[in-house]
Amino acid sequence: MADEERGDRAYLQPPYRIPPRDRDEILAGLNLDLMWEYAAMIQYIQHASMLTGPEYVAVIEEELEHAQDEHEHSVILTDLIQYLGGVPTVEVAERATSPDNATMIAQDLQAEYEAIGRYLTRIQQLEAVGLYDSAQKIRNIVVVEQNHAIDLEKALGIRRAGQP
Numbered sequence: 001m002a003d004e005e006r007g008d009r010a011y012l013q014p015p016y017r018i019p020p021r022d023r024d025e026i027l028a029g030l031n032l033d034l035m036w037e038y039a040a041m042i043q044y045i046q047h048a049s050m051l052t053g054p055e056y057v058a059v060i061e062e063e064l065e066h067a068q069d070e071h072e073h074s075v076i077l078t079d080l081i082q083y084l085g086g087v088p089t090v091e092v093a094e095r096a097t098s099p100d101n102a103t104m105i106a107q108d109l110q111a112e113y114e115a116i117g118r119y120l121t122r123i124q125q126l127e128a129v130g131l132y133d134s135a136q137k138i139r140n141i142v143v144v145e146q147n148h149a150i151d152l153e154k155a156l157g158i159r160r161a162g163q164p
Helices: 003-009 022-048 054-083 100-130 130-158
Strands: none
Touching: 022 054, 022 130, 054 100, 054 130, 100 130
């Protein structure tokens, strides 16, 4: 019965046609993004455990919330990679550590800036091949990453008001 069901679905084709080269480039980029999401989740958890001092209690809570968001982003990316015909990676990008509170937060902020840049590139790639729905999923992730960056900038005392 299971073989018959699979045979009945053999004619199903995805609603998109992506040139193989573009597809491979997009999948490689999405897997790179996934590696960095895994790393961000680990880094946030480690930093939350290492931050010390009463002035960092709220930051610790934010770091743990950010780690949960990065996990959610990983799930979105793995589903998207599989949907586009790829295999999600299990590799993790490099993590940054430090014994210094401000340095840890700055490391997290830099990672968010880099993630935003990668995702903006991914949106362009997806839209170039007509995958506007997939680009929207990435756009939703960028909004969360930008909110993380804003939180971290505030924790570091970075003010953008009055800057060109």
